[in-house]
Amino acid sequence: MLIDATILFQIAGIGIITALIHTVLKQVGKEDIAQFVSLVGFIIVLVIVIHHLSDLFQQIKSVFLLQGL
């Protein structure tokens, strides 16, 4: 039973790329666009994480007979 660790690298990669774009845009002088890029990157990562989190919660619910709650 293998879990995919690719999602870890995926998130770290998105984070590093976002940090890079943030730094470049800050150097150019577009602070507001840099903040926006940071926000968009975070939202993309959050969508992935929430998908997995709901998967985990569904699994816990089905394993521990928590349908009634």
Add this chain to the structure above:
Amino acid sequence: MDIIQIVLIGIIASLLYIILKDVQPTFAFVIILITSVLILMLVVKQIGIIIQLLTSLADKATINSFYLETILKIIGIAYITELGANVTKDAGLASVASKVELAGKIFILLLAIPIISAVVEVIINFIPTSGNHFL
């Protein structure tokens, strides 16, 4: 060997966390969250097998399935609560984490109410009623 994979995932997550901590703290936090979710997901799959064993044992012993169901629900609530409390504590919100733990304890107690009342009923039946035969 699943345990080797879990340990390696933990090490990789720590490395990525250290890399990302200074540049993007929010992403570092997301790394922590997704690592917890991944490892817990694997563990929950294994717990399912153990629970099948437990239910088959309970069937053989003809224990009322209501009790086993309550215990399993309590264990599930404990796991979810601990995940939430630990992630919140890692983010630096210790007070919110303690509130999450409090909520978990309260819900566990709420689930245990039928069992507690059944125990109290049994004890009351043991005690002789106030017939005052000895007075």
